[in-house]
Amino acid sequence: MRVAGEAHQHVGRPGPKLRADARRNVERLVAAARAALDEVGLGVTTRDVARRAGVGLGTVYRRVPSLDALLAAILVDTVDAMTQRAVQARGADDAWAGFAAFAEDFVQLRASSCGLHAALGAEAGPQLEPRLSRLRDAVRDLVEHAQAAGAIRADLDWTDVPFVLATAVPTDRTLGMPARPDQWRRNLAVVLDGLRAHRPG
Missing domain, CATH: 1.10.357.10 (Tetracycline Repressor, domain 2)
Incomplete structure (x- = not known):
């Protein structure tokens, strides 16, 4: 039942087409945010999403302008x-x-x-x-x-x-x-x- 649609619009920033490794990070961040939302609920933190995605906090902040917007999406x-x-x-x-x-x-x-x-x-x-x-x-x-x-x-x-x-x-x-x-x-x-x-x- 899950679809990727709007969630991916809230990951990444305007600019050149993402490199392959950056695209993989985007996929990991969306999957991690979804898993954290399922297991933890609406109180999930940026640090938790980063840990689950296997990336640093800097990557999250670069790719996710707003964690709240991503979770809502x-x-x-x-x-x-x-x-x-x-x-x-x-x-x-x-x-x-x-x-x-x-x-x-x-x-x-x-x-x-x-x-x-x-x-x-x-x-x-x-x-x-x-x-x-x-x-x-x-x-x-x-x-x-x-x-x-x-x-x-x-x-x-x-x-x-x-x-x-x-x-x-x-x-x-x-x-x-x-x-x-x-x-x-x-x-x-x-x-x-x-x-x-x-x-x-």
Whole structure:
């Protein structure tokens, strides 16, 4: 689901075409920033990105005019990919299968990225809000299409669905017990069972 699009626009500075080694540094910085955002969250630092990329701080400062802008662009890329996934799911021959596949992508991505999970659970900034608006439209279309097909419970408002899906993302521990590695998938199975329109027989 991840795409490179906007993130690479925030690495590098105007000037001559980058040399091969500089291009490799750019790729490493974007990959490192993405991994740090997933594992650490929105509090990731420039030093952490440099360490993960295997470059010095000077290289980061030369190639990344703004770490905040780069992290925001990575989130934009991810939300755009999620929107495209919702659009593709809407076109599936089987309405329930399409919705369930999107739900799995949505929950897995939130469960695997601290930064994305935090960003989607907070008030969006000016860069992310237009992209989230498109994602909301796509999810609404997907849910209402599945409801019209009799696949999702008709008594639900479409806005219930993103909140319910978000509950499938587990905390690290509860009642002193650690979450299983596949806990999000187990939670999602229960959530999907509750969303699905069950017909008698």
